[in-house]
Amino acid sequence: GAGVSQTPSNKVTEKGKYVELRCDPISGHTALYWYRQSLGQGPEFLIYFQGTGAADDSGLPNDRFFAVRPEGSVSTLKIQRTERGDSAVYLCASSIGSWGGTEAFFGQGTRLTVV
Amino acid sequence: DAKTTQPPSMDCAEGRAANLPCNHSTISGNEYVYWYRQIHSQGPQYIIHGLKNNETNEMASLIITEDRKSSTLILPHATLRDTAVYYCIVRVADGGATNKLIFGTGTLLAVQP
Numbered sequence: 001g002a003g004v005s006q007t008p009s010n011k012v013t014e015k016g017k018y019v020e021l022r023c024d025p026i027s028g029h030t031a032l033y034w035y036r037q038s039l040g041q042g043p044e045f046l047i048y049f050q051g052t053g054a055a056d057d058s059g060l061p062n063d064r065f066f067a068v069r070p071e072g073s074v075s076t077l078k079i080q081r082t083e084r085g086d087s088a089v090y091l092c093a094s095s096i097g098s099w100g101g102t103e104a105f106f107g108q109g110t111r112l113t114v115v
Numbered sequence: 116d117a118k119t120t121q122p123p124s125m126d127c128a129e130g131r132a133a134n135l136p137c138n139h140s141t142i143s144g145n146e147y148v149y150w151y152r153q154i155h156s157q158g159p160q161y162i163i164h165g166l167k168n169n170e171t172n173e174m175a176s177l178i179i180t181e182d183r184k185s186s187t188l189i190l191p192h193a194t195l196r197d198t199a200v201y202y203c204i205v206r207v208a209d210g211g212a213t214n215k216l217i218f219g220t221g222t223l224l225a226v227q228p
Contacts, residue, residue, distance in 0.1 A: 004158075033215060042202060042218030043159060056215060091158050093216075103149075104216060106158030 002026070004107035006092050012113045013082055021077040021110045025094030032075050033104060034067055035091040043091055049075060082114045118142070119203045124223040127197075133190040135222050137203030140184045147206050148179060149216065150188045152199040159202065159218075162188065193226045200224075 005024040013019050025032050030051055035043035045059040049069045060066075064082075069075040079086055089111050093104040120138040127133040139148065149164040163170055163177045165186075170177045176189040190197055202221040207214060 031214070035218075040220075042200075042220050043216075045215045045217060048215050059215075093158075103161040103164065105161065108158050 004092055004094055004105050006090075006107035006110050008110060009108065010111045010113075012115060015082060015084060015114055017082050019079050019082055019112065021079075021090050021112070023075045023077070023092030023094075023107060025073065025075070025092070026096075026105055027073075029094035029096050029105075030072065031095045031097060031102075031104070032069060033093040033095075034075070034077050035093070036088040037091060037109070038088045046077070079112075082112075084114045087112055087114045118205050118217065119219055121201075121203055121219065121222045123220065124225065126225050126227055127190075127193045129195060129226050129228050130192055133193040133197065133224055133226070135188040135190075135201050135203075135224065136185065137188070138185045139203070139205050142183050142205050143207070145207055148177065148183075148186050149204040149206055150175070150177065151202045151204065151216075151218075152197075153202070153221070154196075154199045162201075164206075193224075195226050195228060198224060198226045 007022045032049040034046040037043045047067050048056040052069055052072045064080045067077045089109040091106055091109045093106040095102045095104040147164050147166050150162040151159040153159045163172055163175050165177045165179055179186045200221040200223050202218050204216050
């Protein structure tokens with residue numbers, strides 16, 4: 001497809017379980033971003049990759065959250081020991097480069113519900 | 116923290132121009148002004164961005180004041196499909212690690228029939 005693809009679109013999990021959320025960026029985009037969005041709030045930055053490396057992970061809330069991008073394309077956001085407060089929409093975006101004049105394209109998000 | 120201030124909500128009549136203001140009084144010389152919008156249950160959508168000059172594309176126009184401390188996004192002929200939350204964001208122009216978009220709470224634009 002031409003856009004950023006996120007799977008699954010919805011995920012329901014039990015408190016304490018481990019989840020993985022996947023992001024397929026636009027082909028050729030070297031920059032990839034993860035955000036999460038709670039109801040009524042703007043997207044909150046989590047982590048930014050430039051290629052395979054995490055250039056900025058300052059938004060990860062704690063060590064239960066981890067993200068990888070091993071080949072510089074697909075990225076996986078991993079959440080261990082999920083808590084009810086982790087329930088949110090997780091958004092992924094990609095852009096062709098990391099300089100400020102480029103636009104980032106967002107996926108439709110994964111809605112995570114922790115019960 | 117978001118570096119912009121926007122009104123929480125605005126109304127606009129269908130077919131009229133929608134003018135969405137944004138204050139960014141602490142903007143630095145190397146920061147762009149970006150606008151995104153988010154229609155209910157969708158991911159944010161890029162609209163336009165600019166550095167110093169006014170910009171126009173097929174979606175909107177961006178007017179940036181000469182001192183760059185504020186800007187206005189203009190949707191020339193609003194339709195019901197333009198109902199969304201509009202985010203004004205400042206973003207550094209270099210390729211460094213601080214290149215992330217920082218969203219505030221945006222302006223909910225409600226286009227009325």
